[in-house]
Amino acid sequence: MRFNSYETAGFYDEMFEASGRPRAGAAMLVQKIEALSSGEIKHCQQAAELALLNMGITFNVYGHEAGTEKVWPFDIVPRIIESHEWERIEKGLRQRITALNLFIDDVYHDQKIVKDGILPEDLLHSGKCYLAPCAGLNPPRGVWCHISGIDLVRDSDGQFYVLEDNMRCPSGVSYVLENREVMKRTFPQVFEGLCVRPVDDYPDRLLETLQYVAPPGVQDPMVVLLTPGVYNSAYFEHSFLAQQMGIELVTGSDLVVSEGFLYMRTTTGLRRVDVIYRRIDDDFLDPLELRKDSLLGVPGLLDVYRSGRVALANAPGTGIADDKAVYAYVPEIIRYYLGEDMLLSNVPTFVCSDDKHRQHVLANLDKFVVKEANGSGGYGMLMGPMASKSEREKFHDLISHEPRKYIAQPMLAISRVPTIVNEGFEGRHVDLRPYILYGKDIYVLPGGLTRVALEKGSLVVNSSQGGGSKDTWVLGARVDDVQPEACQTPVAAAEVN
Numbered sequence: 001m002r003f004n005s006y007e008t009a010g011f012y013d014e015m016f017e018a019s020g021r022p023r024a025g026a027a028m029l030v031q032k033i034e035a036l037s038s039g040e041i042k043h044c045q046q047a048a049e050l051a052l053l054n055m056g057i058t059f060n061v062y063g064h065e066a067g068t069e070k071v072w073p074f075d076i077v078p079r080i081i082e083s084h085e086w087e088r089i090e091k092g093l094r095q096r097i098t099a100l101n102l103f104i105d106d107v108y109h110d111q112k113i114v115k116d117g118i119l120p121e122d123l124l125h126s127g128k129c130y131l132a133p134c135a136g137l138n139p140p141r142g143v144w145c146h147i148s149g150i151d152l153v154r155d156s157d158g159q160f161y162v163l164e165d166n167m168r169c170p171s172g173v174s175y176v177l178e179n180r181e182v183m184k185r186t187f188p189q190v191f192e193g194l195c196v197r198p199v200d201d202y203p204d205r206l207l208e209t210l211q212y213v214a215p216p217g218v219q220d221p222m223v224v225l226l227t228p229g230v231y232n233s234a235y236f237e238h239s240f241l242a243q244q245m246g247i248e249l250v251t252g253s254d255l256v257v258s259e260g261f262l263y264m265r266t267t268t269g270l271r272r273v274d275v276i277y278r279r280i281d282d283d284f285l286d287p288l289e290l291r292k293d294s295l296l297g298v299p300g301l302l303d304v305y306r307s308g309r310v311a312l313a314n315a316p317g318t319g320i321a322d323d324k325a326v327y328a329y330v331p332e333i334i335r336y337y338l339g340e341d342m343l344l345s346n347v348p349t350f351v352c353s354d355d356k357h358r359q360h361v362l363a364n365l366d367k368f369v370v371k372e373a374n375g376s377g378g379y380g381m382l383m384g385p386m387a388s389k390s391e392r393e394k395f396h397d398l399i400s401h402e403p404r405k406y407i408a409q410p411m412l413a414i415s416r417v418p419t420i421v422n423e424g425f426e427g428r429h430v431d432l433r434p435y436i437l438y439g440k441d442i443y444v445l446p447g448g449l450t451r452v453a454l455e456k457g458s459l460v461v462n463s464s465q466g467g468g469s470k471d472t473w474v475l476g477a478r479v480d481d482v483q484p485e486a487c488q489t490p491v492a493a494a495e496v497n
Contacts, residue, residue, distance in 0.1 A: 013418075024082065026080045038423070048186045049071070057071065079471070085160075096330065100148075104317065123351070130317070141213055143315070149172065151163040161345050161347045171234040172435075177203075182471075215274055223277065226280060258270065262310045275310070287299055289302050325373045349409050358400075383459065414429050419470075
């Protein structure tokens with residue numbers, strides 16, 4: 001199978017230049033793929049799909065008529081990021097997370113950024129994810145956003161832009177790890193010889209991050225992962241990460257507060273819990289102080305947290321930095337707290353609660369992508385240039401009725417990557433979600449989750465909307481950057497029949 005008929009169609013392509021020549025970092029990959037027969041490529045794709053099925057790598061789609069669980073869609077043609085590009089991304093993400101952590105701490109204490117007129121007070125306090133009960137909280141070691149996923153896209157100018165900040169319970173890192181494992185098992189001919197930076201130490205680094213924020217004096221902290229349960233869309237990931245870290249996977253009913261401490265119920269009695277990697281939203285953490293009807297959290301948990309006897313990651317209230325209206329102010333936030341210009345640019349964003357912005361958006365709905373400020377999963381969006389007149393009229397009313405709830409961004413010509421379609425390759429649009437851990441240091445996982453819009457022409461990459469994924473290969477600049485087996489030794493062949 002060759003790339004002779006592949007067309008970039010005017011988009012920035014991650015693998016090929018407009019002339020059709022492979023980009024420098026992708027030349028060897030193209031050569032290796034073209035050395036395979038069409039049958040071998042198909043066999044590798046089928047092997048990958050079978051491996052995903054046998055490994056039980058699934059995700060849940062709420063309300064999907066085909067059933068609760070679906071096998072994770074995956075395309076074996078990877079996306080390559082060269083080392084010099086990644087170096088700039090990594091610096092930009094470190095800068096962003098540092099500033100956002102300072103921002104969250106400020107808004108739950110002195111709110112200097114509001115007093116100094118940088119961020120409108122009403123925008124902050126009207127945010128769905130601003131939690132008044134968190135005012136005055138001091139998370140262990142001053143870290144609020146321990147685990148973040150920042151969505152990036154590359155526009156037609158070849159530059160990466162930050163599309164969204166995900167700082168509540170970002171999902172998807174388990175698929176990064178499993179994608180890499182599947183590639184090693186099913187596509188050794190291509191993986192061999194390319195110096196790809198490893199990702200498999202993420203669970204160890206995550207556990208170190210969680211242990212770092214344990215209460216003072218605890219030598220061997222008990223860490224658990226709190227999940228909403230098997231019906232949550234990310235339950236596979238919750239169980240996978242708990243297993244990889246060697247920690248307990250618990251639900252709210254497994255935990256209880258007693259005499260000022262948090263405990264896990266076990267068959268031999270209560271066992272003290274020191275750190276919770278929580279994968280439930282803020283509102284559900286503690287029915288005594290937040291949502292009264294929550295059955296997912298633990299009564300009294302926030303009181304134990306305030307006393308410093310248990311750590312929560314991410315800290316409650318972190319979601320305020322996840323608000324897409326706040327996102328529009330990140331350039332000012334970085335400048336305010338760090339005195340620096342932003343290294344990774346935002347996508348131009350119009351906040352509909354601002355009168356001038358709203359008027360402009362309403363007059364140009366056919367040019368904008370409209371999103372809910374606290375939405376996720378690709379739900380509640382309007383793709384203006386592709387929408388019908390009735391769909392635009394509907395959003396005109398929604399925005400007019402609840403302007404704080406919406407933001408708008410111009411539709412970008414986001415980059416594409418060759419993807420296997422029938423008997424050949426076609427370009428499909430992709431984004432990238434790198435994962436950042438903030439503990440003793442800030443660690444950026446090299447690569448992240450490349451989500452791909454499998455439907456031709458679609459710009460919606462969310463798995464819940466029919467998107468799939470690809471392995472992301474960040475090339476190492478030095479031999480020390482990569483794992484020896486990635487450069488020198490072929491891994492085991494596919495275990496398929």
